Amino acid sequence: MMKQLLFTNWHLMRIIRLAFALFLFYNAYETHEWFFIIFGVFFLVQVIFNMGCGPKGCSLPNNKNS
Numbered sequence: 626m627m628k629q630l631l632f633t634n635w636h637l638m639r640i641i642r643l644a645f646a647l648f649l650f651y652n653a654y655e656t657h658e659w660f661f662i663i664f665g666v667f668f669l670v671q672v673i674f675n676m677g678c679g680p681k682g683c684s685l686p687n688n689k690n691s
Contacts, residue, residue, distance in 0.1 A: 634675055643672045 649665035652658070671677040 630675065631673065638677070639672055639675060642668045642677070646672060 646665045646668035649661045649668065653661035653665065
């Protein structure tokens with residue numbers, strides 16, 4: 626299950642989040658501003674679990690049952 630979650634459904638936004646998380650980790654290491662690690666972990670969790678807004682945006686489904 627975890628292997629399928631990690632290796633499927635990669636889209637541009639997921640790749641951008643991964644790059645940004647890696648950039649934040651690198652920046653925290655280089656500048657010794659360890660606060661950046663919190664934001665890096667936030668984006669890395671979004672990458673691992675494929676959470677957040679996808680390529681179609683963050684809108685809610687438009688279902689009307691009336």
